[in-house]
Amino acid sequence: MSREARIVGIGETALGSFPDRTAVELQGEAIIGALEDAGLQCRDVDGLFVLGPYSQPSIMFGLTIAEYLGVHPVLEAGIDAGGTVSMLTMLVQAVRAIEAGDCKVVVCAFGENAATGRLSGAHGWTSSDRVEFEEPYGVVGTVIPYALLTSAYMSRFGTKPEDLGAIAISARGHASRNANALRKKPMDLDAYLGSRMIAEPLRLLDCSSIVDGAGALVLARADLAAELPRRQIRLAGTAVRTTHRNVGQFPGFDELQLEQLGRSALEQAGAVLSDVDVALIHDAFTISTVVYLEGLGFCERGGVGEYARAGKLDLGSDCPVNTHGGLLSQGHVGGVLHFVEAVRQLRGEAGDSQVEGARLAMVAGGGGIFGVNGVAVMERA
C-alpha cells in the first residue's frame, strides 16, 4: 500500500511565443511549478523522466534538466514513445519506479519552443527525420501524412468536412474558457469551411496550434502523498499498442485496436466506458479526435459529427472532451497538458471548465501518424 504511486503535482507554463527562452527553461519552469503545486522541492526529486524538444534535436536531455535544476535523481531518462504516449509512458515508468522502491518522488515533463525554436528546414518534427521512401514523393512533415490517413478514413466511414469542423468548433469553445489557451476567438462552421486548404482534405483549422510552452507532473509514494496538500490522483489503468513509424506502413484503422486498448485500460480501473466523466483526446488534427472517439466506442464509426453537433463533446454533456481546448485550440505541447487537465478535472480545480463531480478521466491518443496509441485511465485515489 505505502509503495503505491500518486500524482501529487501539476505544472503548466504560459503558452505563446517565447523566442528568448529555451526548452530547458520552459521545462524547468513547469517542473518547479509542479513541485510547488505538490508542496515539494527540487531536492525531493529522485526520479526524472523528460522528453527533449522535437524542434531541435537533443541528446541526454534528462541530464540537461537534472543539471539545470540541480537535482540528483537515481533514475533519469529521456522517453520518446511518440505524442501523448510519451507522457503516458513516463507516468507508467514513474509508477513502476515508485512501486519497485527505486524512487519516492518522480517528475515527468515535456515542453519546447515548437513555435519559435524550429530549425530552418525542419519538418513537422526534427530535421534529422529522413523518410527514405516518402520524402522523395513529397510525403513530408506531419500534415500530409495525416491528410493521407484522413482521406482513407473519410472514404471508409463516410466522415464529412462538416464533421471535422464540429470537432474544431467544440475545441475552440472550450479554449475560450481557458485563460492559458492560444486560440480563444469563437469559430463557426463557415469560418472552418472557409479556412484555407493546407493539404486536402485538411484545412488550416483542422491543424493543432503550434506553440511554445511546457507541462509537468509529479508523482510521489502514497505515504508521502498523504502528507501533501493536493487531492491525490491515481493512474488506474493503461494500455499501449505500437504498429508503425512511417505513414506508408499504416496497417489500417482496425489494426490500431483502439477499442481493445480502451477496454483493457478501463478494466484495470474496474470501470467501463460509460463511467468516464471527462475525456482528453489527442487532437493533433481534427481527424485524431474522430479516430479515437469512434475507435474507443464513444460513438459509432462515422457518427462523430452527429455526436458533436448534439453537444456530446461540450461541457455539460455526460462526458465532455478536451475541456482545456486541446492541441487544436489551447496549443500543442505534445499531449502533456491533456494529463495536466485530467488531474485538474479530477481535483475539481478546473474553474470555468470544471466537469461537475468528475471522478474518472480518460486520456487517449497517439504518436507519429497513429503509429503508437495509448489509453490512460485516471481517478481520484
Add this chain to the structure above:
Amino acid sequence: MTTRQDDHADRGPVASLASSAATQPHWDGLARGELLIPRCESCGEFFFYPREVCPSCAGRDISFRQAAGTGTVVAASTARVALNAWPAEDVPYTAVLVRLEEGVIIPGRLAQVAEGPIVGAPVEVSFAANAESELPRWKLT
C-alpha cells in the same frame, strides 16, 4: 562495398536516394524504369519498404521482383500550400499511398493533381524517359 557516396555519384539522382545496400536495388530499379519490390524467399511474402530482414518472418534471404505496376489508391492528399520543407516548386501536387496488386502499400505521387476524392481508384505506374533522374508517377486508369 565501397562508400555509398561514391556509388551514388556514379548512379545519378534516383539511385542516390538509397540509404543502405539493402534498399539500393529498389532505387536502381526505378532508375532503369522498373518497379522492384522485395520478397522474402523464406516465407514468400512481398513487403515494402526494402530491409535486411523480412517483417513477417525475420528471414534474411530477400530477393527483388518486378511488380506488375498496377494498384489501387488507398489514401490521397493534395498539397495546396508550401509549408516548411515541403517541395514548394511542386505545389500543388497529389501524394498517394497505393496498394499494389502484390498486396503491399507504396508511397508515391500522382501524375496529375487530383480533382476530388480518388481513394479506391485504380492506378498504374508511369516512368519518365529519363528515369535515372526523375521519379515515377502514378496515373489514374
